[in-house]
Amino acid sequence: MNTVDRLSRLIAFDTTSRLSNLNLIRDCADYLDSFGLKPWLAYNADQTKANLFVTVPAANGSTEGGLIFSGHTDVVPTDGQKWLSDPYQADIRDGRLYGRGSADMKGFIASVLAAVPDMVSARLDKPLHIALSYDEEIGCLGAPVMIGELQRRGLSPEYCIVGEPTSMRMVVAHKGIHTFRCCVHGKAVHSSLTPQGVNAIEYAAKLIVFINDLAGRLKQRHDNDPDYDVPFSTLSVNTIGGGIASNIVPQLCEFEFDYRNLPHMTPADIVGPIETYIREVLEPQMKVIDAACGIEMKHGENVPAMPEAEARLLHDLISRLVEDSRRLKVAYATEGGQFQQAGIHTVICGPGSIEQAHKPDEYVELAQLDRCDAFLRKLIAAYSC
Numbered sequence: 001m002n003t004v005d006r007l008s009r010l011i012a013f014d015t016t017s018r019l020s021n022l023n024l025i026r027d028c029a030d031y032l033d034s035f036g037l038k039p040w041l042a043y044n045a046d047q048t049k050a051n052l053f054v055t056v057p058a059a060n061g062s063t064e065g066g067l068i069f070s071g072h073t074d075v076v077p078t079d080g081q082k083w084l085s086d087p088y089q090a091d092i093r094d095g096r097l098y099g100r101g102s103a104d105m106k107g108f109i110a111s112v113l114a115a116v117p118d119m120v121s122a123r124l125d126k127p128l129h130i131a132l133s134y135d136e137e138i139g140c141l142g143a144p145v146m147i148g149e150l151q152r153r154g155l156s157p158e159y160c161i162v163g164e165p166t167s168m169r170m171v172v173a174h175k176g177i178h179t180f181r182c183c184v185h186g187k188a189v190h191s192s193l194t195p196q197g198v199n200a201i202e203y204a205a206k207l208i209v210f211i212n213d214l215a216g217r218l219k220q221r222h223d224n225d226p227d228y229d230v231p232f233s234t235l236s237v238n239t240i241g242g243g244i245a246s247n248i249v250p251q252l253c254e255f256e257f258d259y260r261n262l263p264h265m266t267p268a269d270i271v272g273p274i275e276t277y278i279r280e281v282l283e284p285q286m287k288v289i290d291a292a293c294g295i296e297m298k299h300g301e302n303v304p305a306m307p308e309a310e311a312r313l314l315h316d317l318i319s320r321l322v323e324d325s326r327r328l329k330v331a332y333a334t335e336g337g338q339f340q341q342a343g344i345h346t347v348i349c350g351p352g353s354i355e356q357a358h359k360p361d362e363y364v365e366l367a368q369l370d371r372c373d374a375f376l377r378k379l380i381a382a383y384s385c
Helices: 003-011 022-033 102-114 116-121 142-152 191-196 200-219 268-287 312-321 336-341 366-382
Strands: 040-043 050-056 067-072 091-093 096-098 128-133 159-162 170-174 176-185 234-242 252-261 294-303 327-330 345-348 363-365
Touching: 003 096, 003 102, 003 366, 022 050, 022 128, 040 142, 050 116, 050 142, 067 102, 067 142, 096 102, 096 366, 102 116, 102 128, 102 363, 102 366, 116 366, 128 142, 142 336, 159 336, 170 312, 176 200, 200 234, 200 252, 200 268, 268 294, 312 345, 312 366, 336 345, 363 366
Parallel strands: 067 128, 067 159, 159 345, 170 327
Antiparallel strands: 040 050, 050 128, 091 096, 096 363, 170 345, 176 252, 176 294, 234 252
16 A cells, blocks of 8 residues: 555544544554564553554664654544545545645655555664654643653664654754643622722733733843744733623633743743732732632643754754755644653654644645655665665
8 A cells, every 4th residue: 555545544534632543543553463563552541542653673683772753643623624625535636635634744654654565674774663642732642651651661762753744854953832721810790890809801911911021022032043933932822711791890711821932941931920920910919809819820731842952863864865954943843852852862854834734625745745755765775784
């Protein structure tokens, strides 16, 4: 089965993050079993989702070291999107393959699976590994479970390629993602008696303005990195809700914000100033009216950045195998930071454009799949005796 056929098969599994990915994982496991390989699964807590990991050993039987091809199996929802074709049936037209996950990132997985016969027949100097994860789209939840199982089994791959869509260019670093939820607890009163209440929306607005001002200060820092497509860490308030009626001072307002940090920065760089403003400025004003009022801030998604690794051999190898040898840094995040934290030097490189990810009529160009296939053939040859 070639890459296009394999991708069509993968797209037909609806692996939206809210659903199980087990049917896809079992299908891939059966395929790998047919080559005499021994994939193993690492499940989530309720056994409804699984990671898959398999090793193609070196010619001498060794499973030590080597390189991982990594991809996430989950996709984002299509709810509310208008597609010209069924998002879960591959549709080829005008040199493009349309379908949910075609770019992000089942195209890479399909190319890797289609290359398994070449991996198995090659005389590998070092092993090649395939890692398929769950729940990347909702916080990179699956990869740490898989990495933990790798460590428990005593496996120590040296390198990893995460095949997110980069148009087959090499990404050597990316930002982290941290999300936060703020719950502003005020005091409800009739809107004719506003001095007796604490308006939760009003205090949420003050905090949002502070966060926006902080975002402006991040933009002006001296240690920003011009090599990134967005060269500074960013803050963005993206959801908000509060109030129950136009004549009631609102008791509750909740909002969420997103922090995309450069690798040398941490959540503490923004949490500290925000918490200080809450505790020293906003809450004292609120508690003058009612001591029960206050603001809670909870950390949600926590996806580490991927700093550029001291991995010259890996970078040099990939740069020889791709058409564009530039070493890019990007604002979006992947599971690469988690592999890097585990001591596995990682690059991001895969078919398709990140601009197509999550959109209606998501597609990958067939030419991109061809380039990925050629890249994998050359890489397998580079890993062969």
